[in-house]
Amino acid sequence: MTSTASTATPAKHAFEKRVEDVKSPKSDINALILDYLTMEGYPNAAAKFSKEANLQPQQDSASIRARQEIQASIHSGDIQAAIETLNELDPQILDDDKALHFSLLRLQLVELIRSCNASGGDIGPALKFATEQLGPRAPTNPRFLEDLERTMALLLFPQDNLEPQLAALLNPDLRRDAADSVNRAILERQSARREAAIRHLVKMRAWAESTARDRGSNLPETLDIGLRGDDPENTQSRRLLNTENGHEPMVTN
Numbered sequence: 001m002t003s004t005a006s007t008a009t010p011a012k013h014a015f016e017k018r019v020e021d022v023k024s025p026k027s028d029i030n031a032l033i034l035d036y037l038t039m040e041g042y043p044n045a046a047a048k049f050s051k052e053a054n055l056q057p058q059q060d061s062a063s064i065r066a067r068q069e070i071q072a073s074i075h076s077g078d079i080q081a082a083i084e085t086l087n088e089l090d091p092q093i094l095d096d097d098k099a100l101h102f103s104l105l106r107l108q109l110v111e112l113i114r115s116c117n118a119s120g121g122d123i124g125p126a127l128k129f130a131t132e133q134l135g136p137r138a139p140t141n142p143r144f145l146e147d148l149e150r151t152m153a154l155l156l157f158p159q160d161n162l163e164p165q166l167a168a169l170l171n172p173d174l175r176r177d178a179a180d181s182v183n184r185a186i187l188e189r190q191s192a193r194r195e196a197a198i199r200h201l202v203k204m205r206a207w208a209e210s211t212a213r214d215r216g217s218n219l220p221e222t223l224d225i226g227l228r229g230d231d232p233e234n235t236q237s238r239r240l241l242n243t244e245n246g247h248e249p250m251v252t253n
Helices: 014-021 026-039 043-052 061-075 079-089 092-096 098-119 124-134 142-155 164-170 172-189 197-214 232-243
Strands: none
Touching: 026 043, 061 079, 061 172, 079 092, 079 098, 079 172, 092 098, 092 172, 098 124, 098 142, 098 164, 098 172, 124 142, 142 164, 164 172
16 A cells, blocks of 8 residues: 655644735835945945835945945955054044954954964064054953953964864954944944844844743744745845945955
């Protein structure tokens, strides 16, 4: 006797049916996309999308491009160029935010140490930079001093045998975090929001699901956050992002 697998479509949960009944206006979705492209620093994509979606640009391209250039420099490890460009854009940002300035200088020291270790060369430039740029600032804040001491420890151990705390300093995530912090600082200085609206929506959605589950609400076992990009209406925005040089690839060696 041969058994056959059932091909019946599983019944949808009542909550999933309610979700399908909610149709967000395309204009709202387009506004969210443009907001993301603008806030995250994709000037070309933002300009093209605003024109195709018949929306007014949220910021001028020059402002977005400046943020993009700074982020790209950080992602590629050229911290000096990022600091110089940031100071050209608004020198008050680093003057007012000592923690951000120190984090960028510390990252610049990490890049100098990375370069020295990779080439087996002279550690003199790293020591000189630490002494002149970070040494005077470190005593003003216990956290600064701790970060400097941890970073200098990279000179004492081989890169292939570092404890997790030290290995994290050479992880590309450090560049990414610094780039995001700088981007938020610029946006805040320009009296704009610090993050794209969609990031707030995702956080609110996660909070709402957690709260509903804690209260015993009848929800499916798992809920798709809905950002997989299956909607054909969003094909154009994905294409724009794929061709935009908004965030340079991480350089890890």
